Amino acid sequence: MSVKVAVNGFGTIGKRVAEAVLKQDDMTLVGVTKTKPDYLAMIASRMGSLYVPEDRVEKFQKAGIEVQGTLKDLLEKVDLVVDATPGGVGKEYKPLYEKFGVKAIFQGGEKHEVAGFSFSTLCNYEEAEGKQFARVVSCNTTGLLRLICALRNHFKVKSVRATIIRRGADPAETKKGPINAIVPNPVTLPSHHGVDVRTVLPDLDVQTVAAVVPTTIMHSHVLNVRFEEPVTREDVLKVLEEAPRILVIPSELSGVKDTAKIIELARDVGRKRYDLYELAIYEESVSVEGDELFLMQAVHQESIVTPENVDAIRALTGLVSKEESLKKTDSTLGIVR
Amino acid sequence: MSVKVAVNGFGTIGKRVAEAVLKQDDMTLVGVTKTKPDYLAMIASRMGSLYVPEDRVEKFQKAGIEVQGTLKDLLEKVDLVVDATPGGVGKEYKPLYEKFGVKAIFQGGEKHEVAGFSFSTLCNYEEAEGKQFARVVSCNTTGLLRLICALRNHFKVKSVRATIIRRGADPAETKKGPINAIVPNPVTLPSHHGVDVRTVLPDLDVQTVAAVVPTTIMHSHVLNVRFEEPVTREDVLKVLEEAPRILVIPSELSGVKDTAKIIELARDVGRKRYDLYELAIYEESVSVEGDELFLMQAVHQESIVTPENVDAIRALTGLVSKEESLKKTDSTLGIVR
Amino acid sequence: MSVKVAVNGFGTIGKRVAEAVLKQDDMTLVGVTKTKPDYLAMIASRMGSLYVPEDRVEKFQKAGIEVQGTLKDLLEKVDLVVDATPGGVGKEYKPLYEKFGVKAIFQGGEKHEVAGFSFSTLCNYEEAEGKQFARVVSCNTTGLLRLICALRNHFKVKSVRATIIRRGADPAETKKGPINAIVPNPVTLPSHHGVDVRTVLPDLDVQTVAAVVPTTIMHSHVLNVRFEEPVTREDVLKVLEEAPRILVIPSELSGVKDTAKIIELARDVGRKRYDLYELAIYEESVSVEGDELFLMQAVHQESIVTPENVDAIRALTGLVSKEESLKKTDSTLGIVR
């Protein structure tokens, strides 16, 4: 059986999820939707099939881009839609998804309540089964949860304090700043990222602070984790190195000492769009004092949620187990362990 | 009695300290030294008197800039030298200062050992008395110590965890990056800033992590302080508002919600060079949960150490008490409470 | 006689013009208007008097900021209003200004047609007399016109080709980008800046191209001017050095070799907000080959139009001659020759 999938919103996230779906042998990409007739629409019309909101059909025809039909036509043909529309827009589409009786996966720009269930593969894959809706948490939350759930598998985590240094805009979003400032985001503490982590791990003592800085390529996190009892650096490193979707980078050995060099590495190994699905942790930053762990990690905001979206499709449709999904997703995306 | 002061190194820090000394009624600026005959040298030659290293005399003459003499000529005339040469250069000058029997104040770019005594007005003014050398700690450490010592005056501080988001370069340093990256600095944790705090407060449990980002105007700190017992937000805010050299900014009321707007405020109120001697704390960021405090603060790296340098001159020469020095420095520099 | 002046819109341009008006002995600042009750409003309420649009009165009262009255109250008291509202908003106010029979000066964000007359002191001061409306051209156009009219006073200018490298946002505009891109603006050539120059010099053969880059402090222009006959570098330099409101910077001598160092110079000499009213030209860049001139100049976008606004007040109200206005404006603003 193959799940028939639509992707609504073929932007930064949508285009990646659509291409990832194409690589899976247990799902079929039936179509994607776009609202603007730009070059991505041309690519989309080549890739799967291109569908557009009803009121845009004419606009695309004028631009000479062939469309297969409307969003409604598309929803009729699929089992599940991955909603990758801009933050807050997914909520507007929920009634339509309900009407067409399709399962839907929302992204981190939507509130938890829109789906009622927030998803992160390593933390709660199994809980998704049977649900109609799921929300793949945001890039920052995904990064935090990869780390935290990996640690919680082996240690008793008492509390997590994290500073999130956010990229100001995605690379092609040239209208967004800041150009020369550090912007508390929000200025009222603690930030909502901790709250977001708790949509998946409700019992966790986690507090976060976030600031936006003038960079486009990656977020960075400074982590301060306390355990119930002392741990050793060796044990922590071992856990991180064996955890799925985490890349521990030996900075001194490799020369990879900042977010730009992490991206350069992804370019050099030939990742399409330099996508880094893995959470990157600087090995040298992993430091333990008693029951306290410090580390710095970097998140490629554009791509880190791609594998979780693919897993979420399987989790919602009950196709396979978590281990099986992890294996399929990671091997098709070229994620190394 | 008036202390006769020289400033060796008339750059970012030196020019500010020299101008601040000019405003004090208990010190005299005898001269400053420069190594390059640029426009600052012309300004310097107008301000106080301009002295240069011996091997540069000719260079300045060629550039048509009048000099009063050499560094050695200058050292003969003064009681104390503020060394504001680039990091690591001050150490080279120490033997000369010893030879001339002058007191010397080094900056944060020098190791603690160079002076053997690290200074921060609110924490250890009194300990300076009788010493020949002092080192005013770096801009980031000064910012951290202003906060910590203010808190310690009223609460029992158990531990401090801080993330330092550093500006990449001073505004006019156009050769330094990064342009588009977040750079762990250092990548090995914890960072040296915590160590630096302990040169002044040896018993403090403090750990820091630092990353450099592409901005020039201010550093930002994310603070997580734990106390021995629960505190209230109101108490903390009251302490901060009453502490010297701390500016608590009501962000919602004023619209001042990021480092760029803090600087705009300094420009609008007419601060020369938009210098902000005060540690700026976003009022809304001050958040307390039980015994734990979170807040975000911003440090104007170019100017925050200016008042501490002026105080250090008084502290080393035993002119007046800490309270008296604070009062004199702050009123002459226009620091508001 | 003293012209009674209002400033509508107390933002980047408005606050500077208001402060400049305060310094003139032949004009009186009756009041300024603000729409948001932020810290600038508090400063405004201290400076002149603060007026607000009718529908905002309550909002300011709630924020505890005293207002003197509404915009209409203000317009009744003045002879002339300087409109410094955001681009395109001034047009909406024109009927109101007409209704109240006040003269009005618009800014470069408005179309030429709004005022019907575009103003630049050195080019067409005299033409303003008797008019009700004038528009002070934009920062980039002001910079271009300062240069061109200075040259036209002494040489026959055949054509002007200019590349405008624009700052992406003003320093405190932290929401605007780009963060990491060069953005043709517009992508269709030639750009509107040449058209704007011709609102003042209709007969000029001028073509411009503009691109936006990730910097906040200054615009830069690359000029290629052709004359009817050969000129010498010496003659051009002499003209530029003697022209009003142009600062020819000897880069090698002073070390001032980029926009950041120009701003550092303005900070060091104590300009409020580091405002540089002068057009800055790098002396070394001035290069002549036969009938062709190349040079690079830098424009401090926030402040360059301040003197032209002050002059425009005098020009519209027929107070004094151009030479007299130039002298008054420049000496009160501290513009050096």
Add this chain to the structure above:
Amino acid sequence: MSVKVAVNGFGTIGKRVAEAVLKQDDMTLVGVTKTKPDYLAMIASRMGSLYVPEDRVEKFQKAGIEVQGTLKDLLEKVDLVVDATPGGVGKEYKPLYEKFGVKAIFQGGEKHEVAGFSFSTLCNYEEAEGKQFARVVSCNTTGLLRLICALRNHFKVKSVRATIIRRGADPAETKKGPINAIVPNPVTLPSHHGVDVRTVLPDLDVQTVAAVVPTTIMHSHVLNVRFEEPVTREDVLKVLEEAPRILVIPSELSGVKDTAKIIELARDVGRKRYDLYELAIYEESVSVEGDELFLMQAVHQESIVTPENVDAIRALTGLVSKEESLKKTDSTLGIVR
């Protein structure tokens, strides 16, 4: 016959040229050299074979990276070396290349005199034959020459005036600035780029001005070309669209309106490292008035010289004709027409 090629210096340029050589059926990559044992060295040791300067052998062994031999060992095995060491270093290696009797291709960071012959495929491929040394001109010069030689094939070019808006650093060069400035480079006009163009087209009337800005991804050029006689926009566009290695981008249609979106396009179509070998010209920017052409183009500095390096290997060794080389290079690199 297959030319045996070495690449000395496996950095930004070297790694690209080495990979491009691997794709050619008439050349063999014998080995590359690296000086630092970082992750690129590991990749290199997998790709071709890794050679290192004699004094580094031990260092690489310590880092656990296997090396095949020394640079001298490598030079003994090859016919030709592509020198991609940092600017100015290639010159130091020239005597060694002479000693080993190998042909050598230098990069734009070397002076013209080092090779005595500067190369750009479309302009002077045939002149390379029989020479021992060639220098592939810099990325900016390559971009300018692609345009100029394409135009010269069809029109009589009278003069070229160009403003070069340079990226401050390559993406992974995180130590280089500027962060917030526009830096004339050089401040003395005209810039050396025009001189560099004339190493290939000695008779051309070309003048350039360059400024560095805070971006990492692409350079941009503003071109003002004059012809001996009037041309039409249609004719120019046709020539550009048919010229090799030029990509004319319809900005309005595609939404690709700045350098960031050009790079996004390269990412989306799956170019490794988002390399854009083509010179990108914004279609809408192409504007003609009489005998004068304006346009804006963008240069991907990291990759634009890759095809020219491959061609230069063939040109120096007399393998095939220019047309044949263009065809082979472009089809293997996936350059579209």
